[in-house]
Amino acid sequence: MREGEDNGDVLYAKLREYQRDAINGLRQGFREGHKSQVLVAPTGAGKTLISSYLMKKAAEKKTHVSFIVDRVALVDQTSAVLDQYGIDHGVIQADHWRFKPWELIQVCSAQTLESRGIIPETQMVVVDEAHCIRKATADLIKSRPDLLVFGLTASPLARGMKEIYSNVVNVTTTNRLIETKFLVPLKMYAAKAVDMAGAKVVAGEWSDREIAERGREIIGDIVSEWVDKTLKHFGGPAKTIVFAATVDHGEELCRQFNAAGYNFQQISYRDTNDDRRREIISEFRKSNSTIDGLVSCEVLTKGFDVPDVKVGISARPYKKSLSSHIQQLGRVMRPAPDKEFALWLDHSGNCMRFKADVEDIFANGFSELDDGAREAKDRKEPTEKEKELIKCAGCGYILASSMRVCPSCGKERVRRSLVETVAGVMVAVDHKGKPLPDAFQDKGAVWRQLIGYSLERKRNDLVAAEKFALAQYKNIYGTFPAARWSADRGVTPSLPVVSRIRANLIRWGYSKRAKGAMAK
Numbered sequence: 001m002r003e004g005e006d007n008g009d010v011l012y013a014k015l016r017e018y019q020r021d022a023i024n025g026l027r028q029g030f031r032e033g034h035k036s037q038v039l040v041a042p043t044g045a046g047k048t049l050i051s052s053y054l055m056k057k058a059a060e061k062k063t064h065v066s067f068i069v070d071r072v073a074l075v076d077q078t079s080a081v082l083d084q085y086g087i088d089h090g091v092i093q094a095d096h097w098r099f100k101p102w103e104l105i106q107v108c109s110a111q112t113l114e115s116r117g118i119i120p121e122t123q124m125v126v127v128d129e130a131h132c133i134r135k136a137t138a139d140l141i142k143s144r145p146d147l148l149v150f151g152l153t154a155s156p157l158a159r160g161m162k163e164i165y166s167n168v169v170n171v172t173t174t175n176r177l178i179e180t181k182f183l184v185p186l187k188m189y190a191a192k193a194v195d196m197a198g199a200k201v202v203a204g205e206w207s208d209r210e211i212a213e214r215g216r217e218i219i220g221d222i223v224s225e226w227v228d229k230t231l232k233h234f235g236g237p238a239k240t241i242v243f244a245a246t247v248d249h250g251e252e253l254c255r256q257f258n259a260a261g262y263n264f265q266q267i268s269y270r271d272t273n274d275d276r277r278r279e280i281i282s283e284f285r286k287s288n289s290t291i292d293g294l295v296s297c298e299v300l301t302k303g304f305d306v307p308d309v310k311v312g313i314s315a316r317p318y319k320k321s322l323s324s325h326i327q328q329l330g331r332v333m334r335p336a337p338d339k340e341f342a343l344w345l346d347h348s349g350n351c352m353r354f355k356a357d358v359e360d361i362f363a364n365g366f367s368e369l370d371d372g373a374r375e376a377k378d379r380k381e382p383t384e385k386e387k388e389l390i391k392c393a394g395c396g397y398i399l400a401s402s403m404r405v406c407p408s409c410g411k412e413r414v415r416r417s418l419v420e421t422v423a424g425v426m427v428a429v430d431h432k433g434k435p436l437p438d439a440f441q442d443k444g445a446v447w448r449q450l451i452g453y454s455l456e457r458k459r460n461d462l463v464a465a466e467k468f469a470l471a472q473y474k475n476i477y478g479t480f481p482a483a484r485w486s487a488d489r490g491v492t493p494s495l496p497v498v499s500r501i502r503a504n505l506i507r508w509g510y511s512k513r514a515k516g517a518m519a520k
Helices: 010-014 017-031 047-060 072-084 110-116 135-143 174-179 208-234 247-259 274-285 322-330 355-364 384-390 443-457 462-477 495-519
Strands: 036-040 065-069 090-092 105-109 124-127 148-153 167-170 186-190 240-243 264-266 293-296 311-314 342-346
Touching: 010 047, 017 036, 017 047, 017 167, 036 047, 047 065, 047 072, 047 105, 047 124, 047 148, 065 072, 065 110, 072 105, 072 274, 105 110, 110 135, 124 135, 174 355, 174 443, 186 208, 208 240, 208 247, 208 311, 208 342, 247 264, 247 293, 274 293, 311 322, 322 355, 355 443, 443 462, 443 495, 462 495
Parallel strands: 036 148, 036 167, 065 105, 065 124, 090 105, 124 148, 186 342, 240 293, 240 311, 264 293, 311 342
Antiparallel strands: none
């Protein structure tokens, strides 16, 4: 589709600017010969809306499209989005009421395609949760070079993705979505965690059996912590998702929550009644749901979206699976009315274990596929002294690198020195290698402030503003920013950033005058 063909399209008018950038990026990739691409965007970026628009435009040209999901719950969720935008489609999933094989757009259960050997007549394939590589889907893509394919994911960390996708389109970051109110920030607490010291490792991850056995010891703490923190932050119970270690572990969590007077329900692979599962999920989606919490070991990790969920409980420790941790965080970050933030109760140690990685990904996103290198990384467990530097000694709140006082209880942060040297925590330095103040630790945030300042200083002369912002960034960090220039990313600069720019300009002015004097 050429530029301008979208004018007047009602669905296109609903798209945010970065969503349009994503569509244009995918189109450009196809034009450049990339038959199989991956769209990387955080939870809440609207990947399903982006793909819905592209599928709609393809169907208008009589192109057969298959949207493949690997979770039964996501079949109905995707179908509901397409209904919302008036897009005709069918569903290929066991005994589904919407079996309409004549429709050009089909929402397909990956399991049904595999078990029945059904390969719908298709010319375009959209793969939801593309980081979850299923052999049958991968084989279909590799055996059909004529297909146009794009995958959707918030965490392109899986090994083997490079063999399937040749191009990455990434147009926004988690921090940017939080700043623009399309996601809510997280308030995290490092609660009593499962002790995994000496636990058996299977295929790079701790044994499910050992996690479940050790996890039983802190179930009482999980319940009491939830009661305490929801009372403190919301005045009482709030809609919650719990990530358990195993199905048996989840059942015990439900039992103890229910024994305490709260309605928690589990969904799992053991569910044999699809109608019952749909009823539970449908009830949980209601704003006045009678269900306080939904429990699952893996089913809710990927793509499950209920925006008014305010609390996430992590009770399944991961040794290496950064992608699962990021996916879980995303389940509670969608905005909803009267939802200013989401609460995250970490009983797994994952927030400590993956802190540096998450901060980097939230700030910068992804620009390439690393073929599983980051997932294979063996991270050292933080020592007790290192944990003291990361969490509040008063309430367990997990502190961002820039925080000096706990926003939850007001206690001053424990510091070993003026510069924290926690293993795995990246500390930004200036062009001379000296540690920078806290206000400059988030490079992405500083870059956006420099854009805002430069636009005002250069009176919206975009070329001059870009040059000025780049020069200031390099003066601070010694390198150019990883994020691209975009005027709409500019924000009001903080006082420390303004002061730094002015100091740079004064220093530059003195240097220029000194050189002039020497020339005389």
